[in-house]
Amino acid sequence: MAFMFRWLLRIATGLFVLFVAAVTLIWYFASRSLPDYEGNFAVAGISAPVEIVRDNAAVPHIFGETDADTFYALGYVHAQDRLWQMTMLRRTAQGRLSELFGQRTVSIDNLLRRLDLYNLAVSSVQAQDAQTMDALNAYAAGVNAWLAEINSGARGRGAPEMWVFNHAIAPWQPADSLAVLKLMALQLSGQADYEVLRARTSLMLPNARLSDILPDDPSSGVAALPEYSAMVGDLPQPTSGTRVYDDPLSPLKSHELSGASNAWAAGLTRSAAGSTLLANDPHLGLTAPTIWYLTRLQLETGDVIGATIPGLPVVLSGRSADVGWGVTTAYVDDQDIHLEQINPDNANQYRTPDGWADFRSRDSIIRIKGAPAITLRLRWTENGPVLPGDVFDVGSVTPPGHVAALSWTALSDRDTSVSAAMAMMRARTVEGAIDAAEDYLAPAQNLTLADRTDVAMKTIGMIPRRDPMHISRGRLPAYGYLPENRWQGRMPYADNPEFVAPEGGILGNTNNKTVDRPFPNHVSYRWGDTQRINRWRRLMQSRQVHTRDSFIEAQLDTVSFTARALLPLIGADLWFTGEAAADGTPERRRQIALTLLANWNGEMNEHLPEPLIYAAWLRALQTRLIQDDLGPLATEFTHVDPVFVERVFRDVDGASAWCDVIQSAPVETCTDMARLALDDALQWIDDSFGTNLETLRWGDVHQATHDHPTLGGVPVLQWFVNIRQSTSGGDNTLMRGRTAGEGANPFRNVHAAGYRGVYDFADPDSSVFVTATGQSGHFLSRYYDNLGELWRRGEYIPMSLDPALARGAALGVMTLVPQQNDD
Incomplete structure (x- = not known):
């Protein structure tokens, strides 16, 4: 027995030593890629030394003698901190994820190759102005300088992920930066997805009920559309399509997560301190690290500070000494699905207003890790690229003998959006920024602006010009060979919604409707918010004047x-009715709730x-209302639509018909449905938590899920790379935490303000900002999540252009010095 014990002890000790050695080795190799924030680095491509001061939050303050040197250093620090993120953005745009991830990402690559975003970015390089090209070239050189440092300095392949997904990193090119913005346009777009969903739903419902489940903004009416089946004839049976957006690596998001943000500004008459105020918090899917990266740039036209996206040398939301700017998704209807008829005698041709024309086509090879490569035949029509039938399940609303093509403003090979963004960043007045944005194409944004005396908001981006006789008004897929269904160029920039120096002194946007204009000048039929705007209006009007703190509030x-x-509407006949029920009964539990x-x-x-009880009740209620009418399609409606629920319970245009279950003999009332849904919700809560209602916590289910897109699902590693935080807010609060809407926990927070900034021009250096995680993309860095807890608690860090403040508490000062030639 003693002999056996000794050997078991030796084996256990040996295994423990091996485990410790393996962990130590892994940590050593992974930690080699942690960047240095101090020291001198000799680099080629700058004209003079560039100082990079990282303040105590690891925000780099870059001081270069020329703009080119400053953008060079920005590329350098972006690559230092976010190299893996940058390479993933580029690979996604190129449609080359499957070289690393195998079959998992073939559907994503398939779609990106067909959209051809990267080649369009390459062609667009020639369309940029000289100043922007100088910045793009300098930025690319800075990224490549860090790549050279990785190779020469044994810096662990540049990122710990490279040890898992090892692949050569190509030098950064100016086109790569343009592709990043096009990729963001794809992430913020949802009109095509919504068109197809509307078509699929219209096949199952009469027009009156379609207006309930897919309601227009209630502030105006819209003329009825033709029934889709009558418009296009026989169709395949609708099915559940391939959800390309389910994978965390996909840039394509469901229309319900396609973009949301807040921005508001106060002019002189509504500011307590005598100058303007601006607040902005753009919302995107939560990831670790966040997509945003804070920085300060010293430019010849004046310093700027704010939020950038690694890979793109532009401050997208921030301020200079004179102007602040923020962005919100504009929900412009900038996508249309066109049904292209194929020539029955020649499958290589499609129908146009002038007869049959050849598809523009070429082959593209997708190389797949661990599997044979596949060859795609990419086809384009005059209206745009032909989509695979499984994207959005567009095949189920495409008539036989047709294919679906996508028209989209971002599919331009002369895209000058980056040049326009660069000019906006350098503007010195509100008017100058508005003028600079004229050449901006996509993604369409509401640009909220403030200088020291004025505030303004302008919708920037291309708005397609549609024929007044368009058969579906851009709301449903339509035949591409009919001239009236085709785009007719771009609406004049002057016609884009614009609000300058408003009479009330305050303006803002929560993705709500901005204008009420008839088609075809309508901007959009679908808007991103009908709820948050009401709370915002109340908060803004509750004070005569505002301060930085009231904007933060x-x-x-x-x-x-x-x-x-x-709640008063759906529970009107349930509150305070009946006798007190016995403890432990379902009736008593309902009364407690x-x-x-x-x-x-x-x-x-x-x-x-209460937030959990409310959210579970509303979710169960919508499910009961729609599942018998829509069948399997009901799963596409993953989030409660408050306008739909209100229409049903107020019986707007007969909408209470949704309360009756078609398959049952009795006629159910809306009160019946509300009671049954509450019981469903309480049963789900009991099954999930098994605890007293009074001890529930909304934050336990509404956890912010900052997941690492590539390592977040790997056992053990996920505990190091994913960030979880209990959060307040919900789908329809100003501090919005959009819930997942599906899965075992449909209330997890997956889409929120990854960046928050508040700019005060009475005292610009008192401005503040924060991101949702941290500056570093390296999970072993203490700056991987150093800002996350501040973000969760609603705290901020200083947003100052004062160099002394940055240096006063700097955690590191790094200097890039020109490399000396040997000769």
């Missing part, structure tokens, strides 16, 4: 207007049980 507001408006909600003020606070 609004940015962090978690009161749900939706909860306050809908109703009592909690009756005393709740609608605040989606992470520490309260």
Whole structure:
């Protein structure tokens, strides 16, 4: 026995030593890629030394003698901190993910190759102005200088992910930066997805009910559209399509997660300190690290500070000493699906208004790790690229003998959006920024601006010009060979919505409708918000004047207007009715839930049980309302639409018909459905948590899920690379935390403000900003998540252009010096 014990002890000791050695070795190789934030680095391509001061939050303050040197250093620090993220953005745009990830990403590469975003970016390089080209070239040289340092300095392949997905890194090119912006346009687009969903739904519902489940903004009416089946004839049976956006590596998001943001500004008459204020928090899918990277740039036209995206040398939301700017998704209807008829006698031709024409086509090879390469036949029509039938399940709404092509403003080979963004960043006045944005194409944004005296908002980006006789008004797929369905160029930039120096002194946008104009000058039929705007209006009008702190308070507001408006409506016949039920019965549990909600003020606070009860009830209610009418298609409606629920319970145009279950003999009322849905919700809560309702916490289910896109699903590693945070807010609060809408936990927070900034021009150096994770993309770095807890608590860091403040608490000063020639 002693002999056996000794050997078991030796084996256990040996295994432990091997484990420790393996972990130490892994840590050593991974840590080699941690960048240095101090020291001198000799590099080729700069004219004079460039100082990079990283303040105590690891935000780089870059001081270069020329703009080219400053952008060079920006490329250098982006690559230092976010090399893996940059290479993934480039690979995604190129449609080359499968070289690393195998069969998993073939559908993503298939779509990106067909859209041809990267080649369009390459062609667009020649369209940039000289100043922008200088910046793009300098930025690329800076990225490549860090790549050279990786190779010469044994810096662990540049990122720990490279040890898992080892592949050569090509030098950065100016086109790569243009492709990053096109990729962001794809992530923020959702009109094509929504068109197809509308077509699929219209095949199952009469027009009156279609207006319920896919409602227009209630502030205006829209004429009825033709029934889709009558417009296009016989169609395949709708099915559940391939969801390209399910993979975290996909840039294509569901229309319900296609973009959201907040921005507002106050002019002189509404600012307590005598100058202007601006707040901005753009919302994107949460990742680790966040897509945003904070920086300060010293430029010849004046210093700027704010949020950049690694790979793109532009401050997209930020300020200079004179102007602040913020962006929100404009929801411009900038995509159309065109149904192209194929020549029955020649499959290489499609129908145009002038007869049959050849598809523009070429082959493209996708190389797949661990599998044979596949060859795609890419086809384009005059309206745009032909889409695979499984994207958005567009094949189910495409008539036999036809294919679907996508028209989209981002599919330009003369895309000057980066040049326009660069000019906006250098503008010195509100008017100058608006003028600079004229050449901006995509993604369409509402640009909110403030200088020291004025505030303004302008919709920037190309708005397609449509024929007034367009058969579907761009709301449904339409035949591409009919002239009236084709785009007729671009609307004049002057016609884009514009608001300068508003009379009330305050303007803002929460992705809500900005203008009420008839088609074809309508901008869009689909807007991103009908709810948050109501809370914002109340907060703005509750004060005569505003301060930086009141803008922060609004940015962090978690009161749900939706909860306050809908709960009295759906629970009108349930509250305070009946005798008190016995403890432990379903009736008693329902009464407890109703009592909690009756005393709740609608605040989606992470520490309260009421937000979870409310959210589960509304989710169960919508499911009961639509599942019998829509069948399998009901799974596409993953989020509660408050306008739909209100229409049903107010019986707008007969919408209460949704409350009756078609397959049942009785006629159910909306009160019946509300009661049954509450029981469903409480049963789900009991199955999931098995605890008293009073002890529930919204934050336990509404956790912000900052997942690493590539390593986030790897066992063990996921505990190091993923970030989880209990958060307040919800789908319809100003501090928006959009829920997943599906899965085992449909209430996890997956889409929120990855960046927040508040700019005060009465005292610009008191401006503040923060991101959702940290500056570094290296999970072993203490700056990987150093800003995350501040973000969760609603705190900020200084956004100052004062060099002394940056140097005063700097964690490192790095200098790039020109490399000396040996001769």
